[in-house]
Amino acid sequence: VGHCHPDIVKAAHEQNQLLNTNSRYLHDNLVDYAERLSKTLPEKLCIFYFLNSGSEANDLALRLARQYTKHEDVIVLDHAYHGHLTSLIDISPYKFRNLEGQKEWVHVAPVPDTYRGLYREDHEDSVTAYADEVKNIIEHAHKRGRKIAAFFVESLPSVGGQIIPPAGYFQKVSEHVHKAGGVFIADEIQVGFGRVGKHFWAFQLQGEDFIPDIVTMGKPIGNGHPLACVATTKEIAEAFAATGVEYFNTFGGNPVSCAIGLAVLDVIEKEHLQAHATEVGNFLMKILKEQQIKHPIIGDVRGCGLFIGVDLIKDQAE
16 A cells, blocks of 8 residues: 555554554454455455464465365465465475475466466367366376365466466366365465455456455555465364364464554555556556567566566567
8 A cells, every 4th residue: 555654654653552462362453354354355254363474374274274174285386486484385386496396295287377378368268278287186196195185376376477367267176176175275465455456356356156265365464564364264264273272373463463454454445446456557558568569579468457467478479
């Protein structure tokens, strides 16, 4: 919502003067914030865990998935990046390929990229073809005695090249993943909170009939303040709580962070930032496409709202 936004600074300052403690001490801000966030999400995503960073959120999502499914393996997209903790480097091909390599419990699916990928715009059904790649990975894993805990994906792969997955891809993938006893985790850390303009969450671009089992949030959630969140279903949260090992995070969900989170939601609403993302994004796409006509080095311009990618190429034919 912009550097040093006065509403955010004021909310932090006011709450700082009153109380900042950990979430073992009940505070209205925690509940008010969870309630406000829940209004932006599908009804079944109604349990919230508050943390300090996107990496913490993705790590917890992994724990939730494994506890709920009692499985270990994770499917990710090629080139993905999900955070800097050890557990997340392991599921980030963007990182692990330069480090210790791929663990046996990690499976890498091709990015559903219809410009550069395996199945392109001229393919008769790229959605099914890309989803079948995930299905094949699951079948191959099962033959090796492995079991899938989660399909872990950014709703719009960012480090992987600002990719817009074809509509319907998530629905088909989640069908295969659920059948295998796994859950679908949507990482909204870079693309959530109205960035895509048309919707508040990028996974909503796939259509109303698609709802992830777990959604992770970070980055814009606190406008630069350390704040993150995991939203999930009652079933998954109950399986996690059943261990008797409570989830506790000293700074996650503290009153100051929640006051800031609430202020961010207020500003997004008050200043019509979603509509702004659509308008500015459309304008930017229009002038980039004009450049594309002039310059053969620009192979593709793609995007939604203020999530935009320009693909620079050497050869138009290839």
